[in-house]
Amino acid sequence: xxxxxxNGQPVTMRDVADAAGVSVATVxxxxxxxxxxxxxxxxxxxxxxxxxxxxxxxxxxxxxxVSGQSKFIGLVADAIATTPFAGQIIHGAQDEAWKHxxxxxxxxxxxNDDAEREAITMMLEYQVRGVIYSxxxxxxxxxxxxxxxxxxxxxxxxxxxxxxRAVVPNExxxxxxxxxxxxxxxxxxxxxxxxxxxxxxxxxxxxxxxxALSEARITSHGEIVIDSxxxxxxxxxxxxEVLRSGATAVFCHNDRVAMGLYDGLRRRGVxxxxxxxxxxxxxxxxxxxxxxxxxxxxxLPHYELGATGxxxxxxxxxxxxxxxxxxxxxxxxxxxxxx
Amino acid sequence: xxxxxxNGQPVTMRDVADAAGVSVATVxxxxxxxxxxxxxxxxxxxxxxxxxxxxxxxxxxxxxxVSGQSKFIGLVADAIATTPFAGQIIHGAQDEAWKHxxxxxxxxxxxNDDAEREAITMMLEYQVRGVIYSxxxxxxxxxxxxxxxxxxxxxxxxxxxxxxRAVVPNExxxxxxxxxxxxxxxxxxxxxxxxxxxxxxxxxxxxxxxxALSEARITSHGEIVIDSxxxxxxxxxxxxEVLRSGATAVFCHNDRVAMGLYDGLRRRGVxxxxxxxxxxxxxxxxxxxxxxxxxxxxxLPHYELGATGxxxxxxxxxxxxxxxxxxxxxxxxxxxxxx
DNA sequence: ATGAAAGCGCTAACAC
DNA sequence: GTGTTAGCGCTTTCAT
Numbered sequence: 127x128x129x130x131x132x133n134g135q136p137v138t139m140r141d142v143a144d145a146a147g148v149s150v151a152t153v154x155x156x157x158x159x160x161x162x163x164x165x166x167x168x169x170x171x172x173x174x175x176x177x178x179x180x181x182x183x184x185x186x187x188x189x190x191x192v193s194g195q196s197k198f199i200g201l202v203a204d205a206i207a208t209t210p211f212a213g214q215i216i217h218g219a220q221d222e223a224w225k226h227x228x229x230x231x232x233x234x235x236x237x238n239d240d241a242e243r244e245a246i247t248m249m250l251e252y253q254v255r256g257v258i259y260s261x262x263x264x265x266x267x268x269x270x271x272x273x274x275x276x277x278x279x280x281x282x283x284x285x286x287x288x289x290x291r292a293v294v295p296n297e298x299x300x301x302x303x304x305x306x307x308x309x310x311x312x313x314x315x316x317x318x319x320x321x322x323x324x325x326x327x328x329x330x331x332x333x334x335x336x337x338a339l340s341e342a343r344i345t346s347h348g349e350i351v352i353d354s355x356x357x358x359x360x361x362x363x364x365x366x367e368v369l370r371s372g373a374t375a376v377f378c379h380n381d382r383v384a385m386g387l388y389d390g391l392r393r394r395g396v397x398x399x400x401x402x403x404x405x406x407x408x409x410x411x412x413x414x415x416x417x418x419x420x421x422x423x424x425x426l427p428h429y430e431l432g433a434t435g436x437x438x439x440x441x442x443x444x445x446x447x448x449x450x451x452x453x454x455x456x457x458x459x460x461x462x463x464x465x
Numbered sequence: 466x467x468x469x470x471x472n473g474q475p476v477t478m479r480d481v482a483d484a485a486g487v488s489v490a491t492v493x494x495x496x497x498x499x500x501x502x503x504x505x506x507x508x509x510x511x512x513x514x515x516x517x518x519x520x521x522x523x524x525x526x527x528x529x530x531v532s533g534q535s536k537f538i539g540l541v542a543d544a545i546a547t548t549p550f551a552g553q554i555i556h557g558a559q560d561e562a563w564k565h566x567x568x569x570x571x572x573x574x575x576x577n578d579d580a581e582r583e584a585i586t587m588m589l590e591y592q593v594r595g596v597i598y599s600x601x602x603x604x605x606x607x608x609x610x611x612x613x614x615x616x617x618x619x620x621x622x623x624x625x626x627x628x629x630r631a632v633v634p635n636e637x638x639x640x641x642x643x644x645x646x647x648x649x650x651x652x653x654x655x656x657x658x659x660x661x662x663x664x665x666x667x668x669x670x671x672x673x674x675x676x677a678l679s680e681a682r683i684t685s686h687g688e689i690v691i692d693s694x695x696x697x698x699x700x701x702x703x704x705x706e707v708l709r710s711g712a713t714a715v716f717c718h719n720d721r722v723a724m725g726l727y728d729g730l731r732r733r734g735v736x737x738x739x740x741x742x743x744x745x746x747x748x749x750x751x752x753x754x755x756x757x758x759x760x761x762x763x764x765l766p767h768y769e770l771g772a773t774g775x776x777x778x779x780x781x782x783x784x785x786x787x788x789x790x791x792x793x794x795x796x797x798x799x800x801x802x803x804x
Numbered sequence: 805a806t807g808a809a810a811g812c813g814c815t816a817a818c819a820c
Numbered sequence: 821g822t823g824t825t826a827g828c829g830c831t832t833t834c835a836t
Contacts, residue, residue, distance in 0.1 A: 136592075138829060149807045154831060166805060181614075186590040187530050188829035192812045196526060206556045210549035210750065217545045220573045229587060232571045234559045248568060251525040253475075275520075358755035382751060389757055392731065411549065412721060412751060416697035418728055477813055488823045493815060505821060527813035531828045 137182045145176035153177075157184060190253065199228045199436060200249035200257035202242065206234040210411050211428050212262045215281060218432025219258055226440055228255060239270070246272040256439040258432070259283070264294055264326050281435040282428070284452050292452045293434045295426055297327050300457030301334025301377075304405045304424045307465055308375035309342045313403060317350035317373035319364045319383050327379070331407065335377060354383065361386025369394065374402060375465070381406035381413045384421055384464075403465040407457075419463035427455045476521045484515035492516075496523060529592065538567045538775060539588035539596035541581065545573040549750050550767050551601045554620060557771030558597055565779055567594060578609070585611040595778040597771070598622070603633055603665050620774040621767070623791050631791045632773045634765055636665050639796030640673025640716075643744045643763045646804055647714035648681045652742060655683075656712035658703045658722050660695035666718070670746065674716060693722065700725025708733065713741060714804070720745035720752045723760055723803075742804040746796075758802035766794045 139157070143150045148169060156165055156173045165173075176182070190196040201219055206212050220230050231252060233245035249257055256277035261267060267283040269290055280292035308316045318335045321328050332351065339349060350371045354360035361383035368376055368387065378384040384406035391398060398404055398419060406414060406423035414421045434455060437443045478496070482489045487508060495504055495512045504512075515521070529535040540558055545551050559569050570591060572584035588596055595616035600606060606622040608629055619631035640657075647655045657674045660667050671690065678688055689710045693699035700722035707715055707726065717723040723745035730737060737743055737758060745753060745762035753760045773794060776782045 136829095140829080150830075151808080151832080152806055155806085158831085164805065169805080183586070183589055185530075185592060185829050186587075187526050187535060187592055188812090189831080190812095191524075191526050191530055191814090191829080192831050194812070206552050206559065210552065213545050213549065213552040213555075216552075216555070216571065217573055220545065220571060224572070229591070230571045232555065232559060232569045233563070234556055247522070248525075250522055252568070253524060253526055358757070362757060382755065386755075386757075389731075392728075410751060412749060416721065416725075418697070418701065418725075475813095479813075489814075490816085490824080491822055494822085497815085503821065508822075524813050527828090528815080529828095530813080530830090531815050533828065 136185075137180045138185070139182070141180055142173065142176045142182045145180060146172040148173060196253040196255060197228050198231050198249070198252055198254040199223045199439065200231045200233065200246070200252075200254040201260065202233045202235055202245050202249070202257060203260050203262065204235055204237045204242075205262040206232075209262045211408075211426065212260070214428030215260050215432040215435075218429035218434075219281075219436050220432070221429075222433040222436040226436075226442065228436075228440070242270055243272055246270060250276055258435045258439065260432070260435070264297065266326075277439060279435050279439045281431050288452050290451060291438060293431050293438065294326070294452060294454055295431065296454035296456050297330025298334040298337070299454070300407060300424045300426075301331030302338045303334070303457060303459045304331070304377045304407060305335045305338035307405050307422060307459055307461070308377060308403060309338060309344075311375070311403060311465055313375035314342075314344060315348065315350065315371070315373045316344075316375045316377060317352060317368050317371050318377045319352045319354050319361060319368070319379055319387065321356040321360070321379045321383075322353045323356065331379065354379075356380055357382045358386035358389070361388075362390045365390025365394065368402070369396070375405070376402060377405045377407075379407060381408045381410040381421060381423055384423070385413055385417060388417055399463070399465050405465060409460050414460070415462065417464070422460065422462045422465040424457045424459050426457060430455050475524075476519045477524070478521070480519055481512065481515045481521045484519060485511040487512060535592040535594060536567050537570050537588070537591055537593040538562045538778065539570045539572065539585070539591075539593040540599065541572045541574055541584050541588070541596060542599050542601065543574055543576045543581075544601040545571075548601045550765065551599070553767030554599050554771040554774075557768035557773075558620075558775050559771075560768075561772040561775040565775075565781065567775075567779070581609055582611055585609060589615055597774045597778065599771070599774070603636065605665075616778060618774050618778045620770050627791050629790060630777060632770050632777065633665070633791060633793055634770065635793035635795050636669025637673040637676070638793070639746060639763045639765075640670030641677045642673070642796060642798045643670070643716045643746060644674045644677035646744050646761060646798055646800070647716060647742060648677060648683075650714070650742060650804055652714035653681075653683060654687065654689065654710070654712045655714045655716060656689040656691060656707050656710050657716045658691045658693050658700060658707070658718055658726065660699070660718045660722075661692045662695065670718065693718075695719055696721045697725035697728070700727075701729045704729025704733065707741070708735070714744070715741060716744045716746075718746060720747045720749040720760060720762055723762070724752055724756060727756055738802065738804050744804060748799050753799070754801065756803070761799065761801045761804040763796045763798050765796060769794050 139150045139153045143153045235241040260281040261283040266286050284292040352364050352367050354364045356379050406421045409423045409425035478489045478492045482492045574580040599620040600622040605625050623631040691703050691706050693703045695718050745760045748762045748764035
């Protein structure tokens with residue numbers, strides 16, 4: 127405990143000033159390395175020495191108070207834990223915030239409206255520079271009223287009018303990229319196991335799939351869309367239909383579906399990628415790289431979502447002006463052995 | 466923007482006091498609902514009205530400054546994103562902190578020592594009430610020096626002397642519980658696919674496995690330990706040896722290993738749980754519940770780890786005194802269909 | 805080159 | 821019941 131003076135109280139600038147025989151103003155100057163006002167070398171040395179020996183640490187709270195603005199960025203998430211994904215958003219946001227001297231104030235609301243309002247209010251009371259409002263899956267949201275009292279940006283979600291700033295994954299491009307992978311390997315009969323639940327993921331990926339197909343002059347007749355639940359069980363259940371369709375490649379709504387499909391395919395002795403190529407979506411941490419064979423997929427850019435959110439919030443993004451309210455981040459393909 | 470007065474500056478207590486024609490002290494009293502000093506009903510009403518119309522919000526920074534103690538709890542993690550697990554720790558910590566009026570300041574260090582020191586320093590400057598130092602897998606750590614300048618607790622890690630407060634999963638109990646599941650279903654030849662990497666997980670689970678075995682009067686002769694890498698690939702690779710051992714049940718070091726083993730077993734037409742029962746470890750989100758058949762496993766209590774960490778940090782845990790420095794949290798069994 | 809003093813928004817004695 | 825006052829730890833003119 128070098129930071130506590132004899133009396134047990136934390137060491138303040140006052141203490142340092144006294145120890146160095148100077149005024150607090152002088153200490154402030156040397157602590158902040160102000161280049162404007164020059165301090166005598168001897169004085170500076172004395173002050174620095176006092177700081178060292180006393181173990182002085184500036185009080186960020188006081189600093190923020192006087193400057194009138196804090197170095198906090200709030201991050202409210204509807205589900206930190208339900209998915210590995212949210213972690214990546216926090217991670218990206220935290221790294222980027224850090225770079226600019228900001229720290230993250232994190233709140234988890236479990237989708238509870240009251241908790242959400244409370245969290246945002248709390249953040250406002252801490253004078254946050256702005257808040258990142260994020261969801262664990264890409265969807266439309268209504269902006270909670272208190273959010274509008276500060277600078278904010280939606281991450282992995284958007285407001286339906288699309289007038290509020292947001293950063294979301296480019297589902298269309300992702301679906302297109304995934305389909306292209308199959309096409310480039312010469313496949314012509316490419317099935318798409320999509321989900322039934324309405325979402326930007328469902329619609330965007332489907333549109334991307336179609337765009338890639340038609341670009342490759344595969345008529346809508348050659349389109350094979352199978353609806354299923356977006357989990358392993360759904361992929362497994364879709365196996366029969368996939369096989370019956372005569373598809374030689376399958377683009378799955380997500381990696382979990384692909385995992386289920388692997389299972390179904392293997393059960394019928396179908397080789398991947400020999401008989402059927404499989405492309406996933408998400409590049410989910412614990413799954414994708416470790417399926418047998420490792421899964422070719424398309425990555426949901428959660429880290430980037432978080433980082434870009436902070437960047438736009440702080441206004442350090444290039445082309446701030448003509449950026450549309452909703453920024454879409456590409457989903458890069460990750461090629462492995464399933465195609 | 467109701468929180469900004471005409472001049473664009475945030476609304477302060479001063480503004481409210483002026484609007485209500487009272488002093489700031491009075492406003493402070495009604496804002497904090499101090500029951501000690503009674504305020505005239507009329508005055509209170511006027512103040513509340515002014516607060517509403519002006520959209521006043523207390524400045525938490527100022528509040529913390531004067532009280533000398535903040536409502537922050539720092540959480541430094543070595544890897545927020547590499548794993549779904551860390552998210553659960555954050556989640557638990559955040560929920561518990563919230564309950565006590567605290568907010569989480571999160572920093573991610575990617576295991577980088579400098580980043581770590583910087584993060585902790587920053588937290589100290591923000592006058593955190595204490596910090597949670599957590600790792601994404603259970604291991605021994607050296608406590609970074611700056612940490613000792615504040616209240617802290619290790620979560621999912623511990624210091625080798627075991628003199629520092631820590632909260633970790635009870636690997637022994639977990640290994641024991643997992644093995645018990647097999648034993649209770651009548652199995653006598655129970656293999657354990659362990660990892661090669663030295664860790665509390667490796668040693669603790671092994672000890673638990675052995676304890677359960679010997680308790681069931683299965684001699685060390687009947688012990689079948691197979692070392693492999695702690696991922697899908699390792700589980701798959703272990704298949705042969707598992708089969709050769711004649712085991713009718715397999716306890717896997719983790720769910721990912723179990724997933725690989727499923728694959729290997731299925732490939733050879735071995736039925737789960739008909740021919741071989743499988744027990745995992747971790748209860749990993751995206752995997753365990755969705756294997757075919759759903760995996761019986763034992764849950765790593767990450768949420769609890771985070772929550773307990775905060776509770777002990779804040780001193781709200783019962784039996785604060787005679788609690789040993791290192792608290793172990795049980796890993797509850799999760800029964801599904803693989804056994 | 806350095807110090808004195810005002811003040812950031814708020815709380816807590818202590819007056820009246 | 822309510823106002824006055826003195827700080828919390830720091831930054832920032834403005835003197836000297």
